[in-house]
Amino acid sequence: MSAPTIRIHPLAVRITHWVNAFALLLMVLSGWRIYNASPLFGFSFPKDWTLGGWLAGALQWHFAAMWLLFLNGIAYLAYGVVSGHFRRKLLPLSPRAALRDALDALRLRLRHDDLSVYNAAQRAAYLAAIALGVLLVLSGLVLWKPVQLQTLGALMGDYEGARYVHFFSMAGIVLFVAVHVLMVALVPRSLPTMITGRFRRTS
Numbered sequence: 001m002s003a004p005t006i007r008i009h010p011l012a013v014r015i016t017h018w019v020n021a022f023a024l025l026l027m028v029l030s031g032w033r034i035y036n037a038s039p040l041f042g043f044s045f046p047k048d049w050t051l052g053g054w055l056a057g058a059l060q061w062h063f064a065a066m067w068l069l070f071l072n073g074i075a076y077l078a079y080g081v082v083s084g085h086f087r088r089k090l091l092p093l094s095p096r097a098a099l100r101d102a103l104d105a106l107r108l109r110l111r112h113d114d115l116s117v118y119n120a121a122q123r124a125a126y127l128a129a130i131a132l133g134v135l136l137v138l139s140g141l142v143l144w145k146p147v148q149l150q151t152l153g154a155l156m157g158d159y160e161g162a163r164y165v166h167f168f169s170m171a172g173i174v175l176f177v178a179v180h181v182l183m184v185a186l187v188p189r190s191l192p193t194m195i196t197g198r199f200r201r202t203s
């Protein structure tokens with residue numbers, strides 16, 4: 001008889017995970033088009049990698065996807081805190097263990113046999129991605145309503161500072177996603193678990 005499957009990713013986490021991935025894709029691609037209209041640094045993003053066609057079109061995509069990202073993010077955070085999901089799956093986190101697991105992952109030595117438990121490098125990366133997502137939304141809100149959100153803006157160095165915070169939190173999330181997708185490619189068994197929620201223990 002084959003081993004029974006166990007549920008490792010709750011439905012709320014799976015839905016919010018994929019909605020988040022979709023909303024972030026729209027936000028990043030339209031954001032790059034908005035950036036190109038007034039670059040902060042000495043480079044622009046290739047036009048083919050952007051969404052919206054022109055500044056006004058990109059702003060419309062950005063504002064539409066913003067609500068999806070924001071409401072979905074609130075749902076994920078509320079579920080994570082209230083259900084105890086964050087406490088169970090992302091905590092406790094030891095910086096020493098996170099560093100050890102990250103180094104093992106770089107040497108392709110990190111084992112991820114029990115998919116029901118995140119290793120310390122995963123916990124650190126997921127918590128960092130969540131924190132960057134919050135920073136991304138807060139700095140975006142400051143750029144959208146700089147007068148109404150002056151106090152929050154002052155914490156980021158006002159409008160200009162918020163542009164840098166927004167850019168670097170975007171860059172951090174893009175880097176996280178690149179590493180995250182690479183890790184999933186290295187452990188492909190983990191992908192179906194984020195769709196069905198279930199996994200079959202082999203030992």
Ligand code: HEM
Pocket residue numbers: 013017020021024089115126129130173176177180181184190191192193194
């Ligand atoms: C095509 C893109 C993506 C793929 C294929 C993917 C795949 C996965 C998989 C398979 C897991 C479960 C890992 C495991 O069980 O070991 C996971 C978890 C997670 N992913 Fe992604 N992901 C993608 C995009 C994203 C994006 C854009 C973000 C956010 C910036 C993200 C954030 C997370 C987080 C926070 C978790 C942990 C969820 C929890 O348990 O609360 N992912 N992802």
